[in-house]
Structure formats: C-alpha cells, structure tokens
Amino acid sequence: MTNESQANIEKSIEKIIYQAALALDDHNWDGWFELCDTDFSYSIMSFSPEINKNMTYFSGNKKELKGLMDMLPKHNTDHSPLHRHTSVYTVDVADDGKTADAVSSVTIYQNMLDGINSHIDSGESRLFVIGKYIDKFKITDGTPKFISRETKIDNRRLDKGSHWPL
C-alpha cells in the first residue's frame, strides 16, 4: 500500500466516523446502517471500579439493531435529542489495507425535550455521557464500512431513558 493510499483510507475513516455521528444525531438509522457492513455488531460497555468489572450494557448485530429501530415507535423513550461531539484520535490501517481500527473520543450532550416538567426543563442542554468509540472497519476498494463499534462509556450513573445506539 502506498503512503498516499494509506492517507486516503485514514481520511475516509475519519469521514465515516463523523458521518455516523451525524446520522445518529439525526435519528437517520437507515443512513447509519448504510455505513455498516452486513456483519456489523454494536455494543455499549463500561468499566465499574465499584465492582472491578467490565459490564456490557447493550450488544446486538445489524439485524437485531434494525429490529430495535423498527420497534421504536412502540416504545416509551426520552425523546430529547442527543448531540455527539466526536474527535478521532487514532486510525490504524492494516498492512494489506483491507481492515482498520480507530479510537475516537465522544462526548454526548442531551438537549432536554421532555424532562420531569417539560415546561421548565425543555431547551436546556446537559452533559449526557462521555466515553470512547472503539471501531473496526472493513475496506473494500478504498471504501471503509464499520464491522464493529464498541461504545465504551465512563458513566456509571445511567438513568433510564434513551435506548438507541449512542
């Protein structure tokens, strides 16, 4: 792989991570799924120093996620929009240029829509979650697609609410 093609792949990986953030912010699930390979799997993990363990809070493959998204209208959800601020920290492309790993920082704010008393609470933004995206990609003809995303969150204070992918 030439330096130039490596740099191109790195660029397109950064781009796809930002595209994913936008699609997720916009609840554009189909747009998000398009960025993901058929074998895509997703998880939300967190480490608890209280119990000294890694915890899995969510895990599913593309099909399960799709099923979940289709059910969304039937669920009670906190409808407050989320705003993901992402910075890509590292991108490591494999020597053969066919796969890559990336680690990004993510800070998610919640813009209150229906708090305890929406009359008072709505409109306010608050910090929702901080963490990292640990992503793996498959690269076909220079185009990356997500094959997995682990959202590793630092929060252990998690109130029930949104259950769509972070």
Added chain:
Amino acid sequence: METNIQTPGKGAYTGSSKNALDASERLNKQIFIEEQKSIFKNIWVPVCHESELPEPYDFRTSSIGNDNVLICRAPDGKINALLNVCPHRAMLIERRPRGSFLEGQASGNPKRITCMFHAWQFDMRGNCVYVAREKEGYQDRFCKDDAGLRRLRCSVNFGGFVWVNMNDQPVATLEEWVGDAFLSLEGHINSTPLEVVHYRKEFIDTGLKARLLKMSDSVGAHSKQSLFNFGHFMTEDSKPGADTNEKKNSFPTPNAMQSIRVNLFPGFSFHLDGPTLNVSTVTPVNGNRLMIEHKSLAPQGERETERNTRSQFYNANFGPFRAMEQHETKAEKQNEEKKQALANHLLHEWSRWMDEHPDGESRLSELATRRSKNAILDKDEDLIGPKVVVIGASHAGIAFADRLRKNGFTGKIAVFDRQVGGPMERPPLSKGFLLGGGETVESKSLLRQKKWYKTNKVRLNTQTSVQAIDTERKTVTVNNGDMVNYDMLVIACGAIPRELPATVGMGNSFTLRQPADANAIRQAANNADSVIIIGGGYIGLEVAASLRKKGIAVTVIEAASRILARVASQPLADHLVQLHRDNGVTVLTDIGVDKINKEDGRFDSVILSNGEKIKADMLITGIGVFPDSKLASDAGIETQRADGGAILVDDMMRTSDGDVYAIGDVAIRRDQALAVESVHNAQETASIAAAAITKTDAPTIQTPWFWSDQYDTKLQSVGIVPVQDEEVYQVVRPSKRDHGISFWSYKGSELVAVEVVNDPATYMEARQCLDTNRSPDPNQISSLSYSPIDSGGGRSQ
C-alpha cells in the same frame, strides 16, 4: 410526579405563596432529616455483596443516611463494617469506592487502614494500632487502645449480602427483621455463590414516601402478593410455561423463568427475574432526591455462554438501554384492592417510624422497650448461682447444657454459636438430609426443639461468634463488640474440615461440616450429573451413597491403600468398597490427586497421580478435620502444639485454665493417643464437664461407639479398631439377619472392637461384651451357635 408530601401536623401553610414554597421546602428538609434519624439509623441496610470483597483486606465503601461506612474483610475472612470516620479529628478515612489494604498506599502501611490526615492506623477490625507521636505527643494521657473505629452491627446472609445496622441495639436482629420475606427466594439465591456483574446508579427526583406510594402502583397487577412485618412485601408472577418447582425453570439455571420480588422497607428490592437477580437499594440524597443503585448478580465462575444469556436478559429487561414497552393495558388489569393494601402497608410502616401512625403505633417506642428488656435480660431472670458461658451449640455444647440442668445447676447458661438458626444434628447432613428436596433445614434434625431452651433457661445466641477470650478478666467478646462475663467457660468449638488449597474459593467445590454446607451440596447436586469425592472416610462414603441414590455418577478418590484406613478394620473396609461398587460408585484407592483444574472459577476436573484426568460437575473434599482451637490458643490456653491442635484437657475436661473446660471434637485428654470425632464422644465429654462443674458423680464411661448409614446398610461400631500390627486380627461372624455380618477385632486374645453390619442385636451383644470387659473366644466367635454373652469369657488381663 409527586415531589412534596404534605404530612398532617407538619409544616403549616403560612399565607403568601412565597412563604408556602419556603414552607414546603422546609417541610421536605425536615422530613428528610427525620427519615435519616428515625428510619436509616435503625434499619438493616444491604450495603454490598460479599463477593465485592473476595480476599482478606479487600474493602468497599458505602453510606447509610449521612454516615459513611467502610466494609472490609479481615485476615480470618470475616467481613466487618466500620464507621469510615477517624476518631482523631473525625475526617473521612477511605475515599475510594473499593480496593484493598493489602498493599501499602502512598500514605499508609500494608494491611492497615490509614487516615491520610495524621497517619493514625487501624486494623481490619477497627482497632487502632498506631498513633503518630503517641508517646511524645500524648505522654500517658492517651493510648491507642482507647481509640478505634466504631464497629457497626454487620451480618452476611440471604444470598451473601452484607447487612449493616447503624444502631448497636436494633429493634430486631437481621433474621427477625427479614422474617419470612425471603422464604421463596432464599433457596434459589443461596444455592450457588453469586457475584455482582452489573452496577449503576440512577437519581430520581422524589422523596422516600412518594416512592413508597409509587411502588404500590407498579406492583398491583401481580398474581401473588404477600405482606410481612416491618413493611416488607413479596410478589410472585407466574409466567406461562414456567413450573418453578422444576429445577430447569428456576434460578440459577440460565433458562430460569421465575419472577419473585422481595421488597424490604423502605425500598431494597431483590428481584429474581428469569436468569437474573436484580437488586436495587435506595439512598435519599435530600428531601426531594433519591439515589437508586442497581446491581445484577450471577453465579460465580459460570461459563461465558451462560453469562451472556443472563447479560442479554438483563439488558433487555433491566439495563439502562432497555426498550420500555408502552403501558399496554396493564393499568386496567391491576387489582385495586391489592394495590390499596400494599399502599397502606407501606405508608403505615413509614408512619410507625416517623411517629405519625394514625393508631399511635411506634417503632421507636418498640426500640426503647426492647432496649430496656435487653438490659433486664442481661441480669437474666431469677437465676442464682455462677454464670456458665458455652462457645459452640452443637452436639457437645447442647449436651453439656442439658446435663448441667439435669444435674440441678441453677445459675445462668448462655450458649453462643455463629451458625444461623436452631442447632442441628450433624450426622443426618451426609445421609438422609442430602436426599431431601426442600430448601430449608428440616426441623426433625434439630438437636432440641425451640421450647427446650425456654424450659431449661438456656439462653441460645445464634449468629453470634465469639471473637476473643480474656481468661484474666473472665470475659468473652462477641462479634458486635459486646463483652460477656463468665464464671465458668466451656469451649465446644468442634472442628473445621480440611480443605485442599487449590479448592479454596472455587465454585462448585464443597466441604461438609455445617448445615449450610449440606444445604449448598444439596442444591448443587440438583443440577449435577457427576461428582468427585476426594477422601474415602465415613463422610465421603456417606455422601457418595446419598448422591448415588439421587442418580449422580460418583467417583471416590482415596490416597491411602484402602478406604477408612484410620477408623475401620480391613475386612469392613473391603465389605464397604464392594457395597459401593455394587451400587455403581467408582472407588479409586492408592492414588493421589496431582492437580485440581478450574474453568471460569468453577471446579472442572482432577488430574490423578497416574496422569488420568477425570471431569465432574462438582467436587466434595472429605479429608478430615482439624480442631477449631484458635480462640483458645490466642487466649493462652494450652493446645497440642504451639500453632494449634486440640485443646489439652484433664480427666474432668478442664483446660490449662481451671475455669475453662473444653469438650467434643475440639478437646483431647492429655493421655489420649487418638482423637475420636463422634457424637458419643461429644456427649460423654459434655457429661464429664457438667459433673465436674456441678460436683456430681461422673458418668459411667462407655466404650466409644459410632454408626454410619450407607444405602440401606446400617453400620454400628463399638470400641476403637487398633492400628494394624502382628497381634491385631479380625474374625468374621455371620449373621442371622439378611445382609448382616460382623467383624470382631482382637489384640491377642482380647476383644477391642466390633463392627456390625445390619444386625442391631449382635451390636448390642458386642457392646455388652466391651462394656463389661468380656472377650468371647476368638476361635469360636465365627460360629453362630456360639453366644458371645453366655460364654463367660472374662477378659484376660
């Protein structure tokens, strides 16, 4: 959502709306303070789970109301709860949520709790062990022995949770407090060691009382609802297709389907749903805010696939990212009557604590009554005479108390035991008990019924472990820090089963001594197809027979050249090996265990000394016991060796301290060669000690006897089979009874022991011979027409 609660009589409306707001805020604050003081200072709070501090010196911090609590594991494995506040200048000592004191910290020594402010140090029991500049700074005005962290009442129970009560004299013991609320849950959650696998917090903007009300809203629709004393309740849902009597449908299997929820006042919920145990606890933060901590527990060291199944169920039903179904028609289905009953139940309890009960019922005055009653109790009724304290309420301790009263003793008798529940017989634990299907200990195995203690004025204190003996001040210290004085002390601490180091802390690996061990084995056996038993002694063989009867494949591994090498004759051992083999047990002798493998923390297989690997679902170790004499040796009472062994006693069971006696498995006479661990020995030594204390005639000494049941075979043995040498031999005597036989052991021409299989009449004859020093002719005893009793045969001296 309800936030402010108007409680009659508190917080009056004062006119302007500004004042009204202030008033309700003040009211919330006042209620919050009152709840902290009246409720949280008095109730039992599950602060963490024992698995969160698995190793000695591990700790966890928590808070109850405004009090900071430190929970740590002492080097002896016991969990203690301490106030996390330094007695020096009242600074918070430990700030991390969890960790270990084993390694030194920047500002502290290893194995010490160190206050970072002025470096005072404490041990895991809260004793102060170092005061900076003690001599220079304080001369003799102050000494570290006077300063210690406050020990809190702490108990580990109900599925391994650690419960703490801020009140040293609570309104009820933990067991009384919980009452029957845990009955339907206990069997499931006690069946296997658990660990916490999910933890998170949630804050909700509401007060405690409002949440209690909300609780009754959400559970009204359940099929079964039971209300218990102290404001606890239980709900049980039946799910289609789930028969929770079936083990495949109930926790801990990963496809369990039951749903049982126990809620202890004022909001500690234990919800066994499907394969998950979900526990949530409440901590008020201020008058209008509660912190709810959610934990999910799973069996320790289970396979990854099983863990994943549970995790998925948890995430779908309890996790913060779960999908919440719209409330279909549930609300309509709720049973208004049940809902109302639950709401009343919870609110009445709340008002009882807050002194606002409509009928004036008050928990706080109950507390006061109990306290004054306790004070009277300590003076102990109208009993006059010396006070005898007994440590250990098992065969020896209880037989002793019984004998003492029968001998006319009129003083006080207090018996302490660390076990939960009424003292039980040990022999059934390896026999019929393992066959039972129930989840609790059967009352027929109790050593004495409850009434006996009352009638005989024997004050039994269970779940109370004696932690120190002071022979000079003549006191014992029990686990809540209380000191009890004695005139005479009887140590009946029994013995502790030996463990193989590799099996310590291993899931699905057991030893058997106490009722709780037997319960755990019984539960695990329900889910096992195969078991390995290391050790071919009586306990190992009895367990083998019981589990075989349950259809489990059993392998017994004995390192010696034969089973029962220490306690039975060769012919009897051969007879029993055949019996076990006929019943399908694999008995391996003369072979060691080189390695014990675990997988995911659970027992997996053993590697034998010949390299063979045997896998099984569970492991039981029965390789003997050692006397539980540490308490005594720590107090300077003489034991066999400086580092332990049995407590040495004289013929009257008196130890090296004239006011301290030792009986049962923990004691050995100075001239006694071999320890005999048996019920007979426990009873006999108890009678001797009782006679010595009451200065009555010593009981007639019987020849030691013992029994064992394996399959439908009853073995009875009398006398002690001597170590095999040239002079020792056995003669086989046939029996008139089906499957009966007996083995008569002689040393020269002297009869020393008889082992009888399925023939009680012959056993009685043998016993009579040995009790009266008769030695029937060894050349004739094999003939049935020869009577060992009528034959004369006075023992050759």
